[in-house]
Every structure is written in C-alpha cells, then in structure tokens.
Amino acid sequence: MVSNYAQQLTTGVGRESAGALMSRAVTRFGQLLCGIRGHDAVLHFEGKRVMMRCTSCGHDTPGWEISGRGPRRRFEGDARRHLLAKPRLVLRKSA
Numbered sequence: 487m488v489s490n491y492a493q494q495l496t497t498g499v500g501r502e503s504a505g506a507l508m509s510r511a512v513t514r515f516g517q518l519l520c521g522i523r524g525h526d527a528v529l530h531f532e533g534k535r536v537m538m539r540c541t542s543c544g545h546d547t548p549g550w551e552i553s554g555r556g557p558r559r560r561f562e563g564d565a566r567r568h569l570l571a572k573p574r575l576v577l578r579k580s581a
Contacts, residue, residue: 516542520545537549
C-alpha cells in the first residue's frame with residue numbers, strides 16, 4: 487500500500503526492547519532448525535490459493551492458484567464398457 491507517511495524501514499538495535507530481541511532470536515533459531523532438518527510442511531488453503539506451509543517456522547511455498555472449474559470427466563472408447571453393471575450371481579450345485 488502506498489502512502490505519503492514516513493515509514494520506518496529499519497530498526498536500530500538500541501530501540502528494540504528485550505522482549506522483541508528474544509522473540510526475534512527464537513524465530514531465527516526455529517528457522518535454523520528447519521534449515522538443518524527440513525520443514526514440517528502441511529497443505530494450507532487461503533482463498534483461491536493452495537500452498538505448503540511449515541508449522542515450525544511459517545515458511546510458505548509459492549503454491550498455485552485455483553481458478554475456474556475443475557476438469558470434466560471424459561471416457562474414451564466404447565461407452566458400454568464404462569456403464570456400471572451389477573455383478574452376475576451364478577448359482578452352482580455342490581455335492
């Protein structure tokens with residue numbers, strides 16, 4: 487979003503509180519662990535977008551966008567072969 491207000495682009499170390507520094511350190515440590523052993527990725531749905539999101543550090547993959555209708559089901563070949571038929575019941579005599 488564009489605005490005419492001055493924005494703070496960087497933070498000085500002297501301005502951060504101890505809680506903010508600790509939170510940042512814990513976040514970086516979690517990212518380091520994900521870098522070593524790999525992400526714990528799960529499917530994440532957001533509006534018309536699907537992506538993989540790490541449950542540990544929050545990393546998102548680029549994902550893909552869902553738009554339009556899904557694919558139509560088509561069958562090639564003989565239509566009679568694709569009809570659902572009841573299984574035949576065959577009675578046999580046994581001794």
